[in-house]
Amino acid sequence: VESGLLPGVLMDNAGQKFICKNLTLRVDNNQTPxxxxxxxxxxxxxxxxxxxxxxxxxxxxxxxxxxxxxxxxRYCDAEGNTPETANPNGSLDHIAGVANQAKNVMGMMPHPERCADPLWPEVDGQTIFNSLIQSSLTPS
Structure with missing residues (x-):
């Protein structure tokens, strides 16, 4: 967002605290690379x-x-609902990731690279990286 490639801004977390934890995100748009x-x-x-x-x-x-x-x-609970308790940093409308209008640039605050190695207990980040690989192999 700071580069101008994506709309919006990132602000200090609500409560002014650093947050480091696993949480759940809901895929709201699966029509992106x-x-x-x-x-x-x-x-x-x-x-x-x-x-x-x-x-x-x-x-x-x-x-x-x-x-x-x-x-x-969007930040969500384990069932995909968006109660305020599932929004760790106070993001507007529970937004955790946005794309540009062409959907070829995306920014997100969560870290999928930290849960993509098959040796780690959580591997949901692999889905995002597999999506990128598959999209790069598919002709436009």
Whole structure:
């Protein structure tokens, strides 16, 4: 977002605290190169590790993100619901990841690279990397 490739800004976490823990994300858009191997509504367990991860955008930008299906991930509970208790940093509308309008650039605060090695107990990050691999092998 800071580079201008994606809409919105990242702010200090609500409560001004650094957060490092595993949590769950819901796939809201699986029509991107990053989520093509995910099911709509699928819940992934992905760690976060940040002090400035609260996503914010003005009302007009949020409407555009929703209308253009640019919200890729939302913080959620294990069932895919979005109660406030599932929003670790106070992100607007539980947003954990957004894409640009072309859906070829995505930014997210959770760290899928920290749960992609088959030797680790959590491997949901593999789904995101497998999506990228599959998308790169598929002709446009």
């Amino acid at each position: 990053f989520t093509s191997q995910c099911r709509p509504g699928e819940v992934l367990k992905i760690p976060i590790n940040h002090g400035q991860g609260r996503y914010y955008a003005d009302d007009e930008t949020l409407k555009r993100l929703v209308d253009n299906d640019q919200i890729v991930f």
